[in-house]
Every structure is written in C-alpha cells, then in structure tokens.
Amino acid sequence: MGVIANVLRTYAIYRFIGLFYFSKTENKWIKSGVYVLFVILTSGGYYLLNNQYVNIFTNLVGLVLIVSTYQGSIKKNVLSIISIYSVNVVIESLVFSIIKTNGKSSDILESVNECIVSIGILLFVVVLEKTRAIKEKEFQIRSSLWLWLISVPVISIVIILLMLNSTGLGERNIEIEIAGILVINLAIFYLYGAVQDYYRQKIEKEEFFNRMEIYANQLDIMKNSYQKIKELRHDMRHHLGELKYLANTNEKKQLLAYIEDMELHMINTEEYVSSGNKEIDGTLNYLLQTAKKKLKEVDVSVSIPENLEIHNYLFNVILGNLLENAIAAAVKTERKYLKIHIKLKQNVIYIVVENSYNGEVKIKDNKIMTSKKDKKIHGIGLESVKRMVEEMNGMLDIQWKESVFTVNIIFYLEEIGKQ
Numbered sequence: 001m002g003v004i005a006n007v008l009r010t011y012a013i014y015r016f017i018g019l020f021y022f023s024k025t026e027n028k029w030i031k032s033g034v035y036v037l038f039v040i041l042t043s044g045g046y047y048l049l050n051n052q053y054v055n056i057f058t059n060l061v062g063l064v065l066i067v068s069t070y071q072g073s074i075k076k077n078v079l080s081i082i083s084i085y086s087v088n089v090v091i092e093s094l095v096f097s098i099i100k101t102n103g104k105s106s107d108i109l110e111s112v113n114e115c116i117v118s119i120g121i122l123l124f125v126v127v128l129e130k131t132r133a134i135k136e137k138e139f140q141i142r143s144s145l146w147l148w149l150i151s152v153p154v155i156s157i158v159i160i161l162l163m164l165n166s167t168g169l170g171e172r173n174i175e176i177e178i179a180g181i182l183v184i185n186l187a188i189f190y191l192y193g194a195v196q197d198y199y200r201q202k203i204e205k206e207e208f209f210n211r212m213e214i215y216a217n218q219l220d221i222m223k224n225s226y227q228k229i230k231e232l233r234h235d236m237r238h239h240l241g242e243l244k245y246l247a248n249t250n251e252k253k254q255l256l257a258y259i260e261d262m263e264l265h266m267i268n269t270e271e272y273v274s275s276g277n278k279e280i281d282g283t284l285n286y287l288l289q290t291a292k293k294k295l296k297e298v299d300v301s302v303s304i305p306e307n308l309e310i311h312n313y314l315f316n317v318i319l320g321n322l323l324e325n326a327i328a329a330a331v332k333t334e335r336k337y338l339k340i341h342i343k344l345k346q347n348v349i350y351i352v353v354e355n356s357y358n359g360e361v362k363i364k365d366n367k368i369m370t371s372k373k374d375k376k377i378h379g380i381g382l383e384s385v386k387r388m389v390e391e392m393n394g395m396l397d398i399q400w401k402e403s404v405f406t407v408n409i410i411f412y413l414e415e416i417g418k419q
Contacts, residue, residue, distance in 0.1 A: 002043070002046070002047070002110070002114050003039070003043050004179050004182045004183065004186075005111070005114040005115045005117070005118040005182055006039055006042060006043050006046075006118070007039055007182075007186065008115075008118040008119065008122060008185060009088075009114075009117070009118040009121055009122075010035055010038055010039050010042075011122070011186060011189070011190070012121040012122040012124075012125050013038075013063075013066070013084055013121075015122075015125045015126075015129065015193065016087075016121075016125045016128070017066065017067070017070060017080065017084070019125075019128060019132060020072075020076070020080055021067075021070035021071060021072055021080070030069065031069055034065050034066055034069050035066065037062070037065060038062035038063075038065065038066055041058045041061065041062045042055070042058050042059055042062055044058075045057070045058035046058075059085065059088075060085065063081045064077075064081065067080060067081055087121060087124060088117070088121060091117055091120040091121055091124065092113070094120070095113050095116045095117050095120065096113060099112065099113055099116070099161075099164070108164075108171045108174060108175065109164075111175060112160060112164055112174075112178065115178050115182055116157055116160060116161075118182070119153045119156055119157055119160075119182075119185060120153075120157070122153055122185065122189060123150060123153040123154065126150055126153075126189070127150065130146060149188070149189075149192060152184075152185060152188055152189075156181045156184075156185055160178055160181065163177060163178065242258060243255065243258065243259070246258060280302065280304070280319070280342070283316050283319055283320050284300070284302065284319070284323070284340070287320065287323040287324065287327065288323075288340075290327060291323070291327050291330075291338050294327065294330075294331050294336070295327070295330055295331065295336040295337065295338050296335065296336040296337070297335065297336065297337040297338070298337075298338050298339075299338070299339040299341075300339075300340050300341075301341045301343070302340075302341075302343075303343040303344070304342060304343065304344045304349070305344065314388050314391065314392055315392070315411070317388065318385055318388050318389060318409070319351070321385055322353045322385060322407055322409075323338075323340065323353065325382070326338055326353050326354075326355035326405070326407075327355070329355050329358070329405060330355040330356050330357070332357070333356040333357060333358055333403070334356075335356040335403065336356065337354075337355060337356040337404075338353075338354070338356075339352065339353070339354040339355070340352070340353050340354075347413040347414065348410060348411070348412055348413065349410070349411040349412075349413060350408075350409075351407075351408070351409040351410075352406065352407070352408055353406070353409075354404060354406045354407075355404070355405055356404060356405075357404070357405045359402055359403060382398065382407070385407075389411075392411060393412060394409060395409070395410045396408070396409050397409075
C-alpha cells in the first residue's frame with residue numbers, strides 16, 4: 001500500500017512540475033525512467049533503511065534528478081525543489097497532527113498517513129492547476145465538472161479516516177480497501193490529465209492549420225502578383241510602343257489613361273499589404289480579406305522596412321487576435337469602420353488598431369471582458385493580449401469613445417528579437 005501511495009505522490013509531483021517547466025527532451029522513456037527511479041529510490045530508502053535523514057536525502061536526490069530533465073535556470077530549479085518538498089512537509093505535518101492512533105498498529109498508521117499525504121498533495125496540485133488556468137486564460141473543464149473531480153480525493157480521505165476509526169474492519173482489509181482507493185484516484189486523475197492534453201493538442205492543431213491557411217493565402221497572392229508582372233513583361237514591347245506613339249502625338253489624356261490602365265492591371269486586389277515582411281503581410285492580407293467583404297471603411301497603413309525580420313510567434317498572435325476582435329466588433333455597427341496602422345520609427349514598432357463599436361464595453365474587476373459567446377474558441381481577449389505584450393516588454397493602451405475603440409501598442413525591436 002505504501003508503494004502505491006508513493007506512486008500517487010510521484011504522479012502529483014509530475015503534475016506539480018508541469019506547472020512551471022517545459023520538458024527538455026521529447027524522449028518519454030527517459031522522463032518516465034527518471035520518475036520510476038524516483039519511486040524506487042524513495043520507497044527503497046524508506047522501507048529498507050527507515051531513517052529520517054535517509055528519507056530526506058533520497059527525496060531531495062530524486063527531485064534533483066527529476067528537475068534535471070526540465071529546462072530552467074539553477075535558481076528556478078532550486079526554488080522548485082524547495083517548493084515541492086515544502087508542500088510535502090506541510091501536508092505531512094497536518095496529516096500527522098490530525099490522525100489519531102485509535103488502537104491501530106504503528107505500521108497501519110504509517111501506511112494510512114502516507115496515503116492521505118499523497119492524496120492531499122494531489123488535491124493541492126489540482127487546485128493550483130485550476131488557479132493558474134483561470135489566471136492565464138487557458139483551456140479548462142467546466143467548473144461543475146472540476147468540483148466533481150476534486151470531490152474524489154476529498155471523499156477518499158474521508159472514507160480512509162472512517163475506515164481507520166472503524167472497529168469492525170481488520171487491518172488487512174483496511175490496507176486492501178485503501179490500496180483500491182489509491183488506484184482509483186490515480187486512474188481518475190491520469191485520465192483527467194490525458195483529456196486535458198488531448199484538448200490542448202487539438203487547440204494547437206487548429207492554430208497550426210489556421211497559420212497554414214494564412215501562408216497558403218499569402219502564397220496565392222504572391223503567385224497572382226508574379227503572374228501579372230510576367231504578363232506585363234511579356235507585353236512590355238507593345239506597351240512601350242503605344243506609350244511612345246501617344247507621347248509623340250502629344251495625346252496627354254490618352255497617355256495618362258493608358259498608364260492608369262496598366263497600373264490597374266498590375267494591382268492585385270487581394271493584396272492589401274505589401275511591406276515585404278512575409279509574417280506581417282500574411283496575417284494582415286488574410287484577415288483584411290474578411291474585413292473588406294464585411295466592412296464599409298477599411299484604412300490600412302503599414303510602413304516598415306522590407307528587410308525587417310520579425311519571426312516572433314507572439315507578435316503575430318497578438319496582431320491576428322486584435323484584428324479578429326476589431327472586425328467582429330465593427331461588423332455589429334452601422335459605420336463598419338476599421339483602421340490598422342503599423343510603422344517603425346527609431347527601432348520602435350507602433351501599432352494602432354481602431355474600430356467602430358456599439359458603445360458597450362463590459363468591465364469586470366477593472367478588466368475588459370469579451371462579448372463573444374464562446375470565449376474559449378473565438379479570440380483570446382484583450383487581457384490575454386495585454387499579458388503577451390508585457391511578456392515581450394511592450395506597452396498596450398486601450399481607449400474608447402462613444403463609437404470608436406482604439407488599441408495602441410508599442411514594441412521595442414530589440415526585445416522582439418530576443419523572443
């Protein structure tokens with residue numbers, strides 16, 4: 001039973017560490033091997049030597065081995081080990097202060113303590129995961145389902161305490177039933193983690209296909225533009241002959257009209273932005289196609305150097321979501337107005353996204369809330385955009401008047417290059 005309790009505790013530690021780290025290696029066998037080694041090391045030290053100092057040593061060594069498979073600074077690694085071990089000690093102390101002997105042997109009491117400690121750590125981690133998911137606006141299951149989920153370890157602890165205080169159950173039966181409870185908890189939370197991973201991967205896959213659609217759209221635009229240039233080059237001799245004739249005959253109006261016709265033929269109606277930066281052009285052209293179809297007034301101005309290299313994922317997510325939110329709000333108004341201005345000045349990128357809106361801004365806890373029905377699927381919300389801007393050491397300012405909503409963002413080029 002103690003080994004099963006240690007397995008459950010190790011799984012809780014795995015989830016705890018997952019809150020703060022990204023895995024250093026894609027080899028799942030290495031990661032799994034380290035966690036198995038942790039179980040063997042801590043269980044062996046406890047049952048073979050049963051010494052307090054040995055237990056502390058094996059736990060700390062095991063945590064060091066686990067943390068070494070994750071990416072992080074020495075300071076972060078030390079803090080994470082201290083945090084995990086401190087939580088373990090605090091919960092263990094609480095359990096030992098609550099559990100009474102009630103005539104049970106020391107062996108069964110130790111096993112029960114280990115089980116309750118393991119379940120308590122898992123419960124703490126699940127609550128911590130929920131807190132972070134709310135704060136970071138990440139995917140999370142419905143609150144009602146989450147409450148049912150955490151009721152499992154809570155009820156498990158209550159049942160274990162009732163069995164411990166029961167006089168009609170033998171110690172052997174108590175051990176078997178508690179072992180079953182531990183296995184059930186481990187299975188339920190493992191499945192819960194698997195479902196979470198599935199939906200996270202599904203969201204990431206959708207984001208990937210959206211990005212591929214943007215790239216495909218930009219490639220089509222580039223292909224059409226190249227085709228127009230190719231056609232012009234093929235007929236250039238005829239065009240030059242006609243222009244020369246009109247110039248020699250002093251047909252100024254016809255000359256200007258002919259040049260305008262050539263210019264119109266050269267314009268790609270689907271290419272709204274042509275700054276030379278593939279990342280920005282792709283995102284803007286893809287979203288502005290929708291804007292041009294749904295809105296009456298679209299003002300676009302992008303003034304950045306052609307050789308400006310911005311390959312930052314967060315930058316394009318921010319830009320794409322701001323435009324999606326602005327278009328969605330502008331569509332609901334009579335004016336149907338959108339403005340997007342981007343310029344580079346003295347190594348600072350200035351972004352202005354302005355749109356008409358219905359005059360209603362929802363504010364909760366000093367935060368602007370989305371009005372979209374499905375908050376998890378449509379966009380990421382201005383508060384999340386603000387958080388990502390701050391991650392890139394940029395600045396975001398939001399203003400709104402009676403009918404116009406404006407978002408101003410400043411990025412420092414050197415900070416974007418670091419991401």
